[in-house]
Amino acid sequence: MSTISGTSRNFFSQVQEIFNRIPNMGVYGVLVLIFVGCLIFVPNFGSPENVRNLGQHSVALGLVAIGQTFVIIAASLDLSVGVSISAMAVLASLMMDGRTSMMLPTVLMVIGFGTFVGLINGLIIAKLRVNPFIATLGTWLILQGFLFSRFDNFAGGVPREFEYLGYGQIGPVPVGVIMFFLVAAGGQLLLSKTRFGYHLFGIGGNQQVSRLSGVRTARTMIIAHVLCGLGAALTAVFIVSRLRAGAPWVGETYTLDSIAAVVVGGAPLSGGIGSITGTVAGVLIFSILNNIFNILNIGAFAQLVIRGIILISVVAFYSFRLRK
């Protein structure tokens, strides 16, 4: 019994270990299923042009959803990302106003803005102990008020060079996709390899247990929100490059879409579970849906209905699996 060594493990436990190491088999199953289904049934779906398109359209949602993953694992959430993206897009567009020299200061400014909003959210939740839903709803309303009091349309514009981020390619791969990939890889490392990541799962799983184990729960929660704000900032930078200017509504859809992508990616809102790889799969599922909606010319209202059905069925599937 005491002769357990690395070499004498049996085949079964090795297989089990491999499965343990690949999280969210479920969501990748769904993703592969949808992808293969589309390859067969949707004309032109597999063309290089369309795949590139697909990737390009995943970037904006992907970046903010990665940020959202951190807070959802901590059993929190951020409803303010959408309006904050709008605000940052307008800010960036006005600050650059076509000037190449302002590109770097603008990006830094936007990142500063995003992390600041995240910091405020984190402080309200961790220090004032306001429920995350309410806290971030509050910041949403405040930002929305400021934004709409000053702007009602596209304002400013980006210099040509800045469009490289949204439209450029390195070889066959769009620059945005590379950025998305790097951010995702960094996020996954942060989650699975660092003390912060471990503590994040801890406070999401059981705040009390973590506190008693010496985890600084408030600090971990605040950092998670700062990272979420950072994700929103990156999305803002990317979409302003795509749209060539910012308007006060461009971020609107990202709040609920990012939460949906994270949840479909296998992170329940109750916290303690989740991964960036899962979130990426969740984002890809929604992008593929959008993509085929466009190819098949499905009406906007029907799109909403289908997305709602998919969201509910995937989550119902998870919770069914948990019960067993």
Next chain:
Amino acid sequence: MQETSANNKPILEMRDVTKAFPGVVALKDVSFECKPGEVHALVGENGAGKSTLMKILTGAYKADEGTVFLHGEKVAFEHPQQAQRAGISIIYQEFNLLPDRSVSQNIYLGREPRGKIFIDEQRMVLQTEQLLNELEVKIEPRTKVGELGVAQQQSVEIAKALSLEADIIVMDEPTAPLSLYEVESLLALVRRLQEKGITIIYITHRLEEVFHIADRVTVLKDGTLVNTAPVSEYTSDELVHHMVGREFDHYFPEKADPENIGDVILEVRHLDAGKELHDISFNIRKGEVVGFAGLEGSGRTQLARVIFGADHFYKGEIRLNGQSMRFRSPVEAIRAGFGFISEDRKKEGLILGLPLKPNVSLPSLDSRQFLGFIKRQEEQEVVEEISESIDIRAASKRQEVQFLSGGNQQKVVLAKWLATNAKMLIFDEPTRGIDVGAKASIHQLIRDLATQGVGVMMISSELPEIIGMSDRVIVMHEGRVEAELNSDQMTEKDIMLAATGTTQDNGVLTGE
């Protein structure tokens, strides 16, 4: 290393510890000491003060009076983490583990070994493997804790204590959730810890384990110290006597007149449910109070939940007034006339943030509505009448029930079921944690209900309450009915012996 166990200087000493909670003195002048490397059993009935004493030791509670010495030095921990750092680990019945994280991640939570930037997971897994090997426990360090069985989760907690280099490990009723086979391996594990020179404080209800594993035993009763002695100086009869011998603290209402005991209202036949309940048969008649005695984990609460439709059963039959019942949910049980006063009023009995009225009227809304609209006038009258009749004292009608005293909270729970005009009431620990005055009035109320013809099933872990209230006692042990005693047969000793499964044999672990 072995030399230390020969050293007789106590590693831990608690002197004259006193702790009072509002309305009850939990500990009075209790002294307790442990020698290095011993297994020290701490026994006593529920409410004897064992857990309170340990919570004071680890800093979860602060003692009103008394001092604690660790390695001869005075300590006063303010937070369990301080105690942990000083080498005291406690393993509660409720494990403090994250089910979605792996074994090694749980063991090293908050203390993860790091390389330059990243967590050194390789090392973490390796160290976990070493710990588990040391304990001779076979668990894969990368398995999620939620996928492990209870016994294995317990081993993870023990490994965690070991990794913290604890020299005192407190185990709070470690065998309560375990099966017989698992108990044996836990006891073996305790011995291995002892061989490492670790001191074990072993809280238990099960006397056979005391004789099996402990070097010395300390008996607490009603918050006072009865005795500390080597186990070899005790027989199991004497130990039981020390644990339960006492005077009654108040008078109970008179028992039922045999002439007033009527037809069978509830009949349970050969019931099997879950892993816990096996072949349970009994009946309850109109007008009598039937007490259910047994240790925690003997299946009494589980049985109540099955009867009430909160859990399901596989085999057997439940009859109410002769009619076979199979409830799919509590809703159906309530409609049929059942009421369940659960043991945890804060989690299962009350909506703490709501005031009296909505709490009381919740289960009876069905019968006081028209097309979905509540008949508010009637609701108001019923709630007022009941709260007056059982004397619920609230500062105002709007006061949230979380601010009421324990006794008044328990009365609110009772009021809920009185408002439904239930025919069959199940009480689970009806007077746990409430003061003597409220206790007496709840006892009177239970008796009055029985006299009015309501069937009463009363689960209680307090022997005086069982004996003082019950017209008949059913004693459960490990999911079975171990004994049924009439009012002239029930003594504390007989109930305790049946509850510990020592009716047939004396003191040794057996299969039955």
